[in-house]
Amino acid sequence: MGLPLFDATQDPGPSFVSYARQSGLTLTSASEHDVSAHATTVVAVRSSDGIVMVGDRQATSYFIAMRDIRKIEAADHYTGIAISGSAARGMEFIRIAQLSFEHYEKMTDSALSLEGKANYLAPLVQENNLYTPLTVIPLLAGWDTSHDVGRIFEYDGAGGCYERSDFAVIGSGSPFAEGTLRLGFRVGMSMEEALELAALAIYEAGDNDPSTGGPDFVRNLYPMMVTITQDGFTELPTSYAESTFRAINERRTQSQGVAGGTLR
């Protein structure tokens, strides 16, 4: 590959995807069969100080393909991105998002706004999902530095991008996680309360959805727990996730597996 120089009329600008398309760097082709590992549950919950994201670690095909896959990553300092659906396309999607945001920042010497990042991903979701069966649904959450507020953006299969003021859920375990969040969500929760609720939602999904992994006490693998605040994206240590999920598991053991009418 030589030096990628373009005439002013052909220049792809600061968009990495436009450049990659023009130079044939990324290929999207259709397949008749769903060939890759998938299935997930990731939730994002808004609290008074930012966003929390919790996601399981299991990749599933006909059997469990991976127990420690990372479905939430920092897209940049202030933004988290999570994926559900095809693992192969999802991982590529995360890389493209990370690279695109940084590329734009370097090319223009200014960072994209959070809304700009959310809108940028929409046509990529649309293109992937309308032309291939390897569906990917991302979830974008971040700290909006121009408005000093945490924001969540979810997508539908056709690439529609919707901002959520409360919480968002993606993946095969969504019904169970969503049910938990609907009953437990309150406006103005603290980060700790939001983390607790989001962890419970993932616990319920892992309990009921065969394609979502719960806490794995044998291998010491726990769902990823992330906070996004004015200080940026922070992945909480395994010890934090472990104590959170051990507490939930202990309560559930005491009640002999019954959630028990109140959120616990």
Added chain:
Amino acid sequence: MSNMMYVTPEQLMKDRAEFAQKGIARGRSLIVAMYDAGVLLVAENPSASLYKLSEIYDRIGFAAVGKYNEFDRLREAGIRWADSTGFTYSREDVDARALANYYAQYLGHTFTEGQKPLEVEVLVAQLGNNVRPTKIYRIAYEGTITDEPQFAVLGGDAEAIKNRFTVTVPESASLQDVLRGAVSAIAGPERSIPTSDLEVAILEDRGKRRTFVRLSDADVEALLA
């Protein structure tokens, strides 16, 4: 019959070189120098938004003098090249030497084949790690590439500034000392440059993947005080 005058190749190259040199000499100069913990890039630049220094990749910085539209296009191509190389292979496979060679080939080609040579001088700096060394590559308007051992001066007054730059072994001096030496070398004995007319950036390991950092006017003032 054609009434084109015969011009010897020597004369043609000389004319082109003079043309490029004149264009480059019109702008202000810049210095890129190693210091004990990284690489300093400092340019005299009255504009606070039309930058001469830029981030190319995690450990690679870019500096240029001359015509803004010409070197900005090279800067953008460098970022594209680096991002797509890192995407295709791995982040650690992005090497400043490869980029410097591409710039050298392009500038050399344009110098001999183009309508006019590019009126730019370009510099690619790399912060070393356990995989690659710290490097400063300077590429002249006609495609000559030089591997500068400790520092490089770009622009019209390069020779005079080079002689004034008194930090003899910048590699082992602190950021503060090298910055002071660089700013007084660019300014010369009769002038002092206001902080607002300085564009300063560093490549330095600060526990993050991206090492390129622009220093604010306040940072620069504190270092020069």
